[in-house]
Amino acid sequence: MKNLKITVALLSFVAMITACGRPGRHVVISEDDGNGGVKIEYVGRTYFSDDSTEITRITPNGFAKYEKDGQSLIASRDGHGDITYQINGNEKQRHLSNTDKVFLTKVFKDMIKRGHYND
Incomplete structure (x- = not known):
């Protein structure tokens, strides 16, 4: 029984440590207008x-993606905390x-109109 408690405690600790490395929140907003x-x-x-003209901050390991009418954007945070943008599949800048x-x-x-808000 004691070994079981130690094992459960250890597994809980490992799960908590593993989860801390992930940003946690994952949201997808998808609308089909025909x-x-x-x-x-x-x-x-x-x-x-x-x-609403720029991204001021993205949490570590986070990103935002947008696709509409054949155009796309991926905004992410680099290792220095700076925001990088990849527009229509081109290089990050x-x-x-x-x-x-x-x-x-x-x-x-x-994005804001469709439900992405600062919070």
Whole structure:
């Protein structure tokens, strides 16, 4: 009986340690409007600026994905805590062109409209 208690306690501890390395929250928002729809997926938490034009922070190991009308965005946090963006399958980047910034603003506002909020 004593060995069973030790084993259960040890397994619980291992499960807790393993879970701490993961961001925990995984959300998928998928809507089909008959024209291909939209899919938003995020792990962890993503925070937008007050004017919804940029991501200010993503929790460690988190990311946000967006797909609509053949366009896509993956925003994630690099090892230094900086936000990187991968737009339409291109290379990851931190510094964006004006065209990319306009695209991101539309994406972020659509994500918020469909239920992705700072919390």
